Amino acid sequence: MRNQWLKCLIETMxxxxxxxxxxxxxxxxxxPVIRPLLNDIHHKLPKDLLVRLxxxxxxxxxxxxxxxxxxxxxxxxxxxxxxxxGKSKAPxxxxxxxxxxFPQDFxxxxxxxxxxxxxxxxxxxxxxxxxxxxxxxxxxxxxxEQDGVRYVIGAIEAVVSQNDLLKIARSMVTEPPIAPxxxxx
Numbered sequence: 350m351r352n353q354w355l356k357c358l359i360e361t362m363x364x365x366x367x368x369x370x371x372x373x374x375x376x377x378x379x380x381p382v383i384r385p386l387l388n389d390i391h392h393k394l395p396k397d398l399l400v401r402l403x404x405x406x407x408x409x410x411x412x413x414x415x416x417x418x419x420x421x422x423x424x425x426x427x428x429x430x431x432x433x434x435g436k437s438k439a440p441x442x443x444x445x446x447x448x449x450x451f452p453q454d455f456x457x458x459x460x461x462x463x464x465x466x467x468x469x470x471x472x473x474x475x476x477x478x479x480x481x482x483x484x485x486x487x488x489x490x491x492x493x494e495q496d497g498v499r500y501v502i503g504a505i506e507a508v509v510s511q512n513d514l515l516k517i518a519r520s521m522v523t524e525p526p527i528a529p530x531x532x533x534x
Contacts, residue, residue, distance in 0.1 A: 380404060401495065401498075427446070453494050453499050471519045
């Protein structure tokens, strides 16, 4: 009887120590401005597409209002300067940046730029930085592929420096991916 009790105690202690040493899986913790959209992101993310979100965004004097744009091809998280920017008739007038997530084989968005510059994003990932547009409409962009997903992040040149854009990309490549919510049949 005493041996059974001792054996039970040792097994229980082993389980207890195992629980103390066990670490929970990483949970993605995106930038605070994106957190209110997490539920929508889970539901609107195309099937079989994982997404890594930025852990941080640069501090700025402009209040950002994120909004989603999605279809079966991909997901875009855009940042506007007004609360209703995503619902306005001309969202490009109040949008200052965003990020896009697409399957790696998505053909709807191709790199067609003379000024592609390779850039080390970290985690062994090479991306490309480039600009589009001109004058006050010039956008800085960084694109890369990771885990079968194509990422594009960008912002109006006057709003975000190249260094800040790279910090956003680096925060994304190290974040754990978020999966879509399984669709009910």
